[in-house]
Amino acid sequence: MFDLSGKSALVTGATGGIGGAIAKALHHQGATVAISGTNAAKLEKLAGELGDRVFVLPCDLRDRPAVAALAEDAEKALGQIDILVNNAGITKDNLFMRMKDEEWDDVLSVNLTSVFTLTRGVLRGMMRRRGGRIVNIASISGVLGNPGQGNYAASKAGLVGMTKSLAREVAARGITANCIAPGFIATPMTDALTEKQTEAIAAAIPAQCFGKPEDVAAAVVFFASDEASYITGETMHVNGGMIMV
Amino acid sequence: MSDISERVKKIVVEHLGVEADKVSDNASFIDDLGADSLDTVELVMAFEEEFGCEIPDDAAETILTVGDAIKFLEKNSA
Numbered sequence: 001m002f003d004l005s006g007k008s009a010l011v012t013g014a015t016g017g018i019g020g021a022i023a024k025a026l027h028h029q030g031a032t033v034a035i036s037g038t039n040a041a042k043l044e045k046l047a048g049e050l051g052d053r054v055f056v057l058p059c060d061l062r063d064r065p066a067v068a069a070l071a072e073d074a075e076k077a078l079g080q081i082d083i084l085v086n087n088a089g090i091t092k093d094n095l096f097m098r099m100k101d102e103e104w105d106d107v108l109s110v111n112l113t114s115v116f117t118l119t120r121g122v123l124r125g126m127m128r129r130r131g132g133r134i135v136n137i138a139s140i141s142g143v144l145g146n147p148g149q150g151n152y153a154a155s156k157a158g159l160v161g162m163t164k165s166l167a168r169e170v171a172a173r174g175i176t177a178n179c180i181a182p183g184f185i186a187t188p189m190t191d192a193l194t195e196k197q198t199e200a201i202a203a204a205i206p207a208q209c210f211g212k213p214e215d216v217a218a219a220v221v222f223f224a225s226d227e228a229s230y231i232t233g234e235t236m237h238v239n240g241g242m243i244m245v
Numbered sequence: 246m247s248d249i250s251e252r253v254k255k256i257v258v259e260h261l262g263v264e265a266d267k268v269s270d271n272a273s274f275i276d277d278l279g280a281d282s283l284d285t286v287e288l289v290m291a292f293e294e295e296f297g298c299e300i301p302d303d304a305a306e307t308i309l310t311v312g313d314a315i316k317f318l319e320k321n322s323a
Contacts (some may be wrong), residue, residue, distance in 0.1 A: 127289075
């Protein structure tokens, strides 16, 4: 089950906590992976850990032409893209009344617009081959909302609607598009929380602890697999029971 | 029948799974040949690959019948 031998995957945000775990998990299941991110040194380090079957493709997702080029470069490197994992995401938290236009624009640009641009670029090959897996990493914030994250929550809720629309368009072509909405996962992004915040959040999680990046990666492997071919437009929540919808 | 016309019709027959005799110049992809909107996008992709040319979105929107495709490709293919 869930064997990805012979498949090729592109993972954005692979230098992040969750993205790195996703790249490792896909690779472990046998996939060839192209890892993208802004920090070339970190990408090279991850590539070193993975060994063979890996390509490093740095990209700044705020740069639209560069995102379009990433789709082409990845296709060239991998031969074809069977699995696209849009994982990259940034936060620029601020209270609504204090939020700057740039904070809104940057977050929407990286978290939502780049996903559209990259996915559009990758779809052509998937349509031609009558198959593909698109997995978008959303967030519990996009479902629940979160004070100080108007921009981030909007981008993540946007991903869910975009993914459902795409799923309806391409389902008959053997392509699935799904979201994963992580809850609180122990990564550098959540390390920024204070101890008090961390305690309060953990108290609201039935599992009583933060998740691991590997918990999210396992869900990605599932959606990426042949076995998940009949599941599309779905949002899988990986949150220790924090919300159940 | 021109070479381009033959190649276009072959692609349409293969892609939409319709009888060759239904693929006349006047046949509309959607109304007569049962294509959906995504099929038309894929047909344009297939024409681009077959003829090694790029069909911009605004031109693609005007290609509604088999004849439209043949005319466009006669003018624009290499």
